Amino acid sequence: MDLASRKIAIIGLGYVGLPLAVAFGVTRHVVGFDINQPRVDALKRGDDHTLEASSDEISAASRLTFTTDKADLRDCGIFIVTVPTPIDRANRPDLKPLIMASTLVGEVISPGAVVIFESTVYPGCTEEVCAPLIEKHSGLRYNEGFFLGYSPERINPGDREHRLQTIVKVTSGSTPEAAKGIDALYASIVPAGTHRTSSIAVAEAAKVIENTQRDLNIALMNELSLIFGKLGIDTSEVLEAAGTKWNFLRFTPGLVGGHCIGVDPYYLTHKAQELGYHPEVILAGRRINDGMGQHAADQTARLMMRKGIPVVGSRILVMGAAFKENCPDLRNSKVADIVAQLKEYNAGIDIWDPWVDAQECARAFGVASMKDIPDQRYDGVIVAVGHRQFRALGVDGLQALCKTPGVIYDIKGLFPRHVTDGRF
Template sequence: MIGLGYVGLPLAVELGKHYPVIGYDLSPTRLEELKQGRDSSLEVEPEALTQAHLLSFTGDPADLRGCNVYIVTVPTPINAHRQPDFGPLESASQLLGKVVKPGCVVVFESTVYPGATEEVCVPIIEKESGLEYNQDFFAGYSPERINPGDKEHRVTTIKKVTSGSTPEAADFVDALYRSVITAGTHLASSIRVAEAAKVIENTQRDLNIALINELALIFNKLDIDTEEVLAAAGTKWNFLPFRPGLVGGHCIGVDPYYLTHKAQQIGYHPEIILAGRRLNDSMGAYVAGQVIKLMTRRCSIDKESRILILGLAFKENCPDLRNTRVVDIIRELEDYGLQCDVHDPWVNPSEAEHEYGIRLIGQPAANQYDGILLAVAHRQFVELGVESIRAFGKPNAVLYDVKALLPRDAVDGRL
């Protein structure tokens, strides 16, 4: 298993209950915690790690030479220009080229555009190994469907799409996953079909959220509560239950750019997909602007004004900081000259500082803030309730609820 993050570790654990599995990762810290039976991502419980009695961990590529199946679960991020960053995938492919041998099967799970596995990864493996694709080694693609923080939908209970570079390889890959995925598998006709299926899953969600975000902007100008509108519309059996908000994380806010990149390569300029991306990427600045307006109406704002941001993770009840768009709100507020304190009981403080230069605070003090922004619906904030959250602020503090977590009449503004 190449990569032991949110995707790789849960799958390695399930496979490690039935097959000898070596988990490989570049991070010595990550390897050490896993060897000690701890998972800082909180996706795998300590007892589950113990149950995977055939699973071992290493950071030494030489230990991978004895394997005959390789599963790649490295990140596929975007760069500063919102273009695919194949760096991790190319590095993993170079590693594989040094360890694969005749008869091996290499399966990729990382989200890419249709064709990337065979256009980007396979040539690197061929070059590094000197082996010929579909003669000496074979490939498969089985897109990950991990939902961080979700304790109901786990790797074994989510149907798995599988594919292979030849009919025989496809059957082999499908049988391997079917042996541990209790929800079953769906064998796609080709690697390209499986790649396309993955990238449109999150593109569809991104566009649906973009529509609801745009409706929220319209309803705000009309002084209509968006949640009330959605509750009313939701009484129709086929109305889709999407909600407005920040679109971050390693999938929904990233994957559409892989598809649009490929579309542009073949001469098609995608309009709807990119329009949805632009709108969703603008929501952090919009929220910050709404908070500033509310504070300006209620009290004067100066460089001494302080705002408490509750939540930094990209979603509730998990420590995942990847592509969190709460950062957009913070940066926008800081551009206005405001001081922002950020509190998140789930996030590792050192990771927040390393990734974003944000120093998290511990328990916020009472009566300190001119504005309070509830950005993430962590259960701790639900348990606090309105009165305890408002107690962090001064008597005339503004309370803005991004997630519509609190009663409408208890907050000063929300999406």
């Protein structure tokens, strides 16, 4: 199956879709589609708030156009779906964006088209959920009138080293011919190479276990930090000592949020439970990681009380709101759990994050973030995210934010142990 001359549609222009559209748009005709009109308007100006593509990179993609009009998709022969796949409040897969995208594709697709999904799903979802929707709305039959592929995204927000072009791309297709064509398609923009799997389900499963494995390793470190904390032992010192062994895996404790690690395991456990198997290890890891934000807030409150600082009516600075360092992504940030728990104690909360949008933070956390360093001192300071601006403060800058007496709780271990009151 030769896909070299076909026009490409990218459905969803977020952290995953935009870099893909830009990469293809340098040499191919690409239509970037999103239902968010302000997002499309900003991209037309070369402005990407996710910081995954610069204005120069967008300009260099001279064959890329942006639209919210589905009519602009009708002459495309390849559709790549990169919409979010979140979870709901009960930690169940929320497939609404995927269902909407599949419906949209079905309404505009032409015979012989190829549809590739990059959104994280459970094994079987692409063929069990997406294919029937495309059939229903197109009138075409799967593997006769249209073909499917699955190539899991591996975007790491804020990472300037591991990019689309430098990460091996896993590919798959619904027929051997489709798989070969899809693999060649991605190979044209990924110098790092591709890995073609034998089936769509294998590629889907590979994606969810990549992040499930990382989630479990971090959960182990978090549980160890809880144990060592009760023993009065510095977890970072223990890990440094253990790390001198050649085969020790170097993971560290921390808050686990974002669009992948804190979400993907639930897609796998959902499918396992549908099949009558109750996952124990995976869900245990999720419970530990989901509780670490509340743990950080509780520890900060306890440390304040030990110093005779009333938590009720206190003023606490939370340094960082994004789910990880040096990026503006607030999705599933566990800093929200810290803020919510401190509010339960009737503490006043300020958030300082030079990366995130203040109003987006207000919508997510109920507190707008500050861009600039605060000009006041606080009863408590929580270092929640490892932004480079926070590292640059140094010890003196950090201590200048805290009253005397006051409490500094360093989740990320950015600062020496002797200048903080607690850490993971």
